[in-house]
Amino acid sequence: MTPKIRELLFQLFTYIVLVAVGLIILFPCLIMLTTSLKADVNLFQVPIQWIPDPVMWSNYSEAFVKMDQIAHGLTFVRVLVNTLFITLLGMVSELCAVSVVAYGFARFRFTGRKVIFFTMLATMMLPGIICIIPSFMIWKGLGLIDTYDPLVTAAWLGGGAWAVFLMRQFMMNIPQEMEEAATIDGANTLQIFYLIIIPMIKPALLALGVLIFQGRWNDFMGPLIYINTAAKFPLVMAIKFFQESLSHEAPKWNYMMAVSAVLALPILILYFSAQRYFIEGLNVGAVKG
Amino acid sequence: MIQGFLSDYLPTTLRWALVGIVLVALMAATYWVLRRFKVKHGSAVGFVFVLPMTLGLLIFTLFPFLFSFYLSFTEFNMFQAPTWVGLANYTQMFTNDTYFWPSCSLTLKYALYSVPLSLIASVAVALLLNRPIKVVGFWRTLYYVPAVLPAAATMLLWRWMFAPNSGLINYMLSPFLLLFGLQPPEWYTDPQLVLSVFVITSLWGVFGANSVILLAGLKNVPTELYEAANLDGAGMLQKFRHITLPMISPTLFYTLITGIIGALQIFTQAFFMTIPANMGTFLSVRIYQEAFAFGHYGYAAAMAWFMLICIFVLTLIVFKSSSAWVYYENEAK
Numbered sequence: 001m002t003p004k005i006r007e008l009l010f011q012l013f014t015y016i017v018l019v020a021v022g023l024i025i026l027f028p029c030l031i032m033l034t035t036s037l038k039a040d041v042n043l044f045q046v047p048i049q050w051i052p053d054p055v056m057w058s059n060y061s062e063a064f065v066k067m068d069q070i071a072h073g074l075t076f077v078r079v080l081v082n083t084l085f086i087t088l089l090g091m092v093s094e095l096c097a098v099s100v101v102a103y104g105f106a107r108f109r110f111t112g113r114k115v116i117f118f119t120m121l122a123t124m125m126l127p128g129i130i131c132i133i134p135s136f137m138i139w140k141g142l143g144l145i146d147t148y149d150p151l152v153t154a155a156w157l158g159g160g161a162w163a164v165f166l167m168r169q170f171m172m173n174i175p176q177e178m179e180e181a182a183t184i185d186g187a188n189t190l191q192i193f194y195l196i197i198i199p200m201i202k203p204a205l206l207a208l209g210v211l212i213f214q215g216r217w218n219d220f221m222g223p224l225i226y227i228n229t230a231a232k233f234p235l236v237m238a239i240k241f242f243q244e245s246l247s248h249e250a251p252k253w254n255y256m257m258a259v260s261a262v263l264a265l266p267i268l269i270l271y272f273s274a275q276r277y278f279i280e281g282l283n284v285g286a287v288k289g
Numbered sequence: 290m291i292q293g294f295l296s297d298y299l300p301t302t303l304r305w306a307l308v309g310i311v312l313v314a315l316m317a318a319t320y321w322v323l324r325r326f327k328v329k330h331g332s333a334v335g336f337v338f339v340l341p342m343t344l345g346l347l348i349f350t351l352f353p354f355l356f357s358f359y360l361s362f363t364e365f366n367m368f369q370a371p372t373w374v375g376l377a378n379y380t381q382m383f384t385n386d387t388y389f390w391p392s393c394s395l396t397l398k399y400a401l402y403s404v405p406l407s408l409i410a411s412v413a414v415a416l417l418l419n420r421p422i423k424v425v426g427f428w429r430t431l432y433y434v435p436a437v438l439p440a441a442a443t444m445l446l447w448r449w450m451f452a453p454n455s456g457l458i459n460y461m462l463s464p465f466l467l468l469f470g471l472q473p474p475e476w477y478t479d480p481q482l483v484l485s486v487f488v489i490t491s492l493w494g495v496f497g498a499n500s501v502i503l504l505a506g507l508k509n510v511p512t513e514l515y516e517a518a519n520l521d522g523a524g525m526l527q528k529f530r531h532i533t534l535p536m537i538s539p540t541l542f543y544t545l546i547t548g549i550i551g552a553l554q555i556f557t558q559a560f561f562m563t564i565p566a567n568m569g570t571f572l573s574v575r576i577y578q579e580a581f582a583f584g585h586y587g588y589a590a591a592m593a594w595f596m597l598i599c600i601f602v603l604t605l606i607v608f609k610s611s612s613a614w615v616y617y618e619n620e621a622k
């Protein structure tokens with residue numbers, strides 16, 4: 001075998017494996033989609049119906065009607081607004097806090113800076129569950145259990161350490177000349193932050209925004225602990241509630257897959273339109289860290 | 290909807306805005322006070338800018354962290370003040386709790402299987418992606434998909450695929466089962482198989498993302514090293530063993546550490562899959578149940594601290610071992 005043929009075979013092998021792995025990844029996603037479009041009678045049919053016939057788009061609306069019946073008052077619009085409310089409000093405050101805090105770490109020297117910074121990094125290793133009980137006590141003491149406050153208001157106080165870390169890295173790469181020039185022109189710190197830094201960090205804000213959105217949209221532990229009333233549930237909780245009540249009867253897998261698809265779809269759209277940010281954000285921590 | 294707006298969204302939004310305003314006022318006041326005490330402008334501004342994080346760390350991390358340590362020595366149900374019980378929670382946990390050790394072993398086994406498997410799979414895929422192939426971006430995007438999907442949705446999906454009577458997995462296995470005259474596997478109820486459902490699901494969820502991380506590591510390996518090795522007549526395996534592996538070991542190390550910490554904390558997945566009662570459940574879920582379902586907050590805090598120590602010890606072992614296998618280019622030996 002000449003080296004050229006060997007190389008060609010190896011290349012062929014590479015593509016075969018890449019396609020196979022791609023199929024392993026795509027296949028379950030397609031199963032979610034086809035199941036969500038099947039009629040009840042076709043759900044357990046053997047041999048398996050790969051393409052649903054009839055295609056039941058109505059499963060999507062019926063699933064949410066059913067959800068409204070089980071969890072009183074949790075209509076499709078309501079659950080969507082709940083989820084968006086938790087996600088967006090928390091995201092806005094987290095982004096504000098992250099950029100302010102990261103600016104402080106990136107540009108100023110003050111006593112305690114290192115201590116605060118390394119404490120912050122150390123908390124990334126801490127399992128979330130350990131702080132849950134006292135945090136719950138705080139919110140209970142404030143009388144704010146079963147409101148969205150614990151999920152959105154705490155985000156003013158910095159949010160994720162990884163986000164601050166990424167933003168700080170980004171700011172350290174911005175040359176300081178602009179700020180120095182502005183200082184000579186008589187701009188104060190707030191003006192510099194607002195007029196120079198914010199426009200410069202827009203790409204980083206977008207990237208973090210996407211990642212924070214995804215994290216908050218998918219978050220399960222927070223709502224599970226703080227939200228009790230069914231009408232206030234975000235989508236993830238609604239699915240859990242739905243799943244628990246539906247598995248008592250014959251499992252309505254088509255409804256459950258329809259609701260799961262509704263949960264996954266916005267994240268997929270966001271991912272495909274901003275995938276660069278997802279992968280970049282992920283790599284910064286891994287390769288530079 | 291309107292009622293929900295008035296009773297749920299509006300008060301929270303107002304409080305949210307108020308907290309934001311108060312925070313800004315607090316920052317301004319801190320600056321004023323610091324300046325009164327003759328702190329330099331730059332230091333004062335820096336301190337004020339990181340004030341939100343400092344407060345957040347104090348209120349929602351350090352206080353809870355220490356307070357849960359105190360709670361772990363008490364009996365506490367949220368209604369009465371905590372009563373001191375000494376080490377009773379810990380002795381109860383180690384000697385008297387039927388579900389504690391099974392839960393520990395389930396969590397550990399899960400981490401022990403899922404983390405190395407996903408590392409091996411992702412190194413293999415990353416190596417393939419690093420070959421001269423067309424449209425790397427396409428494959429990268431595709432492989433990363435499972436990692437962004439909500440854990441709730443993927444777990445529910447895999448639960449459906451593993452359904453014993455009607456699920457897709459058993460359907461696809463049925464020709465082989467028929468051939469060997471075997472019963473279809475009971476994925477939900479067989480203790481050995483339940484764990485594998487979780488491992489397979491997590492593998493599907495993370496190996497693509499890990500291989501994208503490792504690919505970035507591979508791209509950083511200088512090509513001169515391979516050229517030099519080629520001149521010396523090194524084979525593919527030798528190059529992998531003596532160049533690729535050492536050069537990507539820092540990235541591998543990062544993936545291993547985050548993988549272990551993440552796997553030991555597995556939580557959401559357990560709520561969308563049934564686990565036989567005698568197997569216990571994952572530690573985080575046990576802690577959640579003891580606290581929020583049974584109201585044993587002190588006991589739950591003790592368990593959380595035990596889990597923290599386990600994670601700490603495991604991470605420490607990996608860190609200690611790293612000097613033997615992680616290679617840093619700029620490190621002075």
